[in-house]
Amino acid sequence: MDLSLVTSKMQQLQCCVVVATYNNEKTLAQVLDGILVYTNAVILVNDGSQDGTSEILQHYPQITQIQLPRNKGKGYALKKGFKKAVSLGFAYAITLDTDGQHFPEDIPLFVAALEASETPEVLIIGDRNMNTADVLARSAKGNRVSGYWVRSVTGLTLNDTQSGFRLYPIKAMQKIVFFWSTRKFEFETEAIVKSHWRGIKIVNIPIQILYPKDRVSHFRPFMDIARIVVLIIWFLIVRGLYIIPRDFLRNLKKKGFKRFFVEDFLKNGDSPKKKALSIALGVFLGLSPLWGFHTVIVIFLAILLKLNKVIAFAFSNISLPPFIPFVLLMSIRTGDLVLGKNSSLSMEELKDFNAIQQLESYFVGSIVLSVSCAVIFGLLGYLLLKIAQPKNIVAHG
Structure with missing residues (x-):
């Protein structure tokens, strides 16, 4: 020029x-x-x-x-x-x-x-x-x-x-x-x-x-890199708690569920295997007894395991507030089945978080339930995605 x-x-x-x-x-x-x-x-x-x-x-x-x-x-x-x-x-x-x-x-x-x-x-x-x-x-x-x-x-x-x-x-x-x-x-x-x-x-x-x-x-190699690392750790937390959920909701609102599902889910360049593993990860963490930390952990693990962060985050919301009583009940009933107990809590009582009274049943049941559902959802997701995968899309990962 x-x-x-x-x-x-x-x-x-x-x-x-x-x-x-x-x-x-x-x-x-x-x-x-x-x-x-x-x-x-x-x-x-x-x-x-x-x-x-x-x-x-x-x-x-x-x-x-x-x-x-x-x-x-x-x-x-x-x-x-x-x-x-x-x-x-x-x-x-x-x-x-x-x-x-x-x-x-x-x-x-x-x-x-x-x-x-x-x-x-x-x-x-x-x-x-x-x-x-x-x-x-x-x-x-x-x-x-x-x-x-x-x-x-x-x-x-x-x-x-x-x-x-x-x-x-x-x-x-x-x-x-x-x-x-x-x-x-x-x-x-x-x-x-x-x-x-x-x-x-x-x-x-x-x-x-x-x-x-x-x-x-x-x-200064040590001090300046240390300052950058501390900053990045904070950014990872912010990304998990705010940025990815924000972008997810913005995309969903902008495109509508049907278009979002087709463009960001079905036509995403990731392979059915990677998508299925992302679904499994989201379901597993969504049902696990990690209340308050689901989003941070699922995003961190999705990044670490190189899975689809959007899909993992979406399926981790299986434990959104309206579904919590049902998740608690299923966890306790599963725990009772494994431990041979018989809890008498009703759905109404679970709305007040009385599941804490059945801590052993809840903890064991939530682990069994989260693992089982992760496997089931992951396999079903893989089969459905394999069938629905667009022929002109070359998947990677």
């Missing part, structure tokens, strides 16, 4: 560059000079640098500068920069690191990708091709770990989740509430997950990468 065309496109798209820097005096000027070739719409956040950064920035009066008195972290600095950019009327912000690993010459790639996107609400992440010899082994390993966990909470398969060279749809992201505590590198993971949950498209595009000898990195 022609240089003048890139500059013009960035203006039309209301796109700026936001840079967070901390003690990168050896590479900062080179990075800024490279950015200014394409645009003067640059917002730099000096995150409490203690080296010669302030002196270098005196030579760049044309860029908007935010000076933080002390180091707060990359995430904090980026959020400050985004807030400033939105206040100046920008809708998009390209970010890149100032340690010399990114090439400002790749800025046109992000502009072109934004123009070609099917939706204006897209977060574009530079793919550093982590399998190349020029990439540090530590960075490649960290990226694989991050990619796995991001996939576990979003379902997205991204080649690079840790790259700092990105294009953020900052105007669309104003609706997202980010944690005040994500002040460091974990913010970039939070941005991916919450943007995806908000309906923003996430894509990778290939970029160049270089790790110069004088590069100064502030990534």
